[in-house]
Amino acid sequence: MSKKKDKTPALLKLIRWGYPKVEAIFPPLAYRFFTTLFFTPLRYKATEKERKAETFSEKFSVTAAGKKIQCYRWGNSDKSVVVVHGWAGRATQFRRFVKPFIKAGYQVIGFDGPAHGQSEGKRTTIVEFEETLKKVYEKIGVPEAIIAHSFGGGAVLFAAKNSLPVKKIINIASPTIGDKIIDTYLKAIGGSEKTKVFFKKFIQQKYGKPFDEFTASHIIKEINQPIELLLVHDEDDKEVSLEHPLELIRQYPSARLLKTKGLGHTRILKDNQVIQKIVTFVQEPASGSKN
Numbered sequence: 001m002s003k004k005k006d007k008t009p010a011l012l013k014l015i016r017w018g019y020p021k022v023e024a025i026f027p028p029l030a031y032r033f034f035t036t037l038f039f040t041p042l043r044y045k046a047t048e049k050e051r052k053a054e055t056f057s058e059k060f061s062v063t064a065a066g067k068k069i070q071c072y073r074w075g076n077s078d079k080s081v082v083v084v085h086g087w088a089g090r091a092t093q094f095r096r097f098v099k100p101f102i103k104a105g106y107q108v109i110g111f112d113g114p115a116h117g118q119s120e121g122k123r124t125t126i127v128e129f130e131e132t133l134k135k136v137y138e139k140i141g142v143p144e145a146i147i148a149h150s151f152g153g154g155a156v157l158f159a160a161k162n163s164l165p166v167k168k169i170i171n172i173a174s175p176t177i178g179d180k181i182i183d184t185y186l187k188a189i190g191g192s193e194k195t196k197v198f199f200k201k202f203i204q205q206k207y208g209k210p211f212d213e214f215t216a217s218h219i220i221k222e223i224n225q226p227i228e229l230l231l232v233h234d235e236d237d238k239e240v241s242l243e244h245p246l247e248l249i250r251q252y253p254s255a256r257l258l259k260t261k262g263l264g265h266t267r268i269l270k271d272n273q274v275i276q277k278i279v280t281f282v283q284e285p286a287s288g289s290k291n
Contacts, residue, residue: 009042012188020190030191031198038185038199039123041088041115053095062111062135065128067120071136074098075107080143081282082136083110084129086150086173090117096270097147100279109140113152126214129155133164142167145282149269150174150240154216161222167286170278172232173265176216176244184239216244220252229255230281232274239265256281 091110153174
């Protein structure tokens with residue numbers, strides 16, 4: 001049996017090799033580097049199928065956080081769904097959602113977040129994603145639903161907390177627990193608990209609030225509008241474990257959970273059964289539930 005090809009970017013491999021050494025020899029330099037790296041997404045190349053999906057879209061742009069943001073529209077309807085990709089992702093990762101939603105009578109709106117895909121910028125934050133969503137709303141109005149993957153899910157909830165009107169949210173493979181999110185980054189580069197302690201102090205000093213207040217498990221408690229929430233998560237997700245949606249349900253009991261198996265963190269975006277269940281959820285009459 002042939003081994004799976006390692007798709008880890010060369011830059012990340014280099015950082016993973018060097019970071020523990022720098023952290024041991026000169027910790028302050030390593031810590032400062034981590035705070036920069038945390039807000040700097042790697043840009044992965046779009047696949048051939050994604051590029052093909054892009055050619056069928058109508059492109060437009062908005063300006064958010066001083067950056068030109070590349071946006072996409074598939075279909076033409078007065079009913080919209082907005083898709084929000086995850087960290088180091090891009091809108092065309094939702095290409096498999098386009099035809100089913102157009103068939104169901106919706107147009108699909110996506111964007112490459114700041115510092116992602118074809119949009120401008122090198123670094124970004126959850127606040128910039130929120131601003132981008134607001135600018136997209138100015139173009140299209142309030143959508144019927146927002147479908148978000150991974151980091152995008154937290155960004156959508158953050159925007160909803162800050163009064164962005166949202167009817168339904170579908171969060172796919174989204175992290176919710178602050179410490180676990182930082183741990184994922186540390187694992188990727190071989191960082192230690194000392195880096196984590198420094199980073200949490202840095203966030204507190206820079207933004208005047210702890211890192212946890214920017215994560216979904218905290219944000220969900222501060223949303224003051226009725227939202228129907230569907231959480232889609234794979235039991236075999238090695239990047240974001242099942243404990244993340246379970247924690248969110250503990251905080252927001254009316255949320256529904258759709259569990260899958262064998263789809264991991266990104267293949268879940270290509271599964272036809274998952275996509276059809278999401279289409280059905282969006283089509284259901286809104287109940288106006290609020291915890």
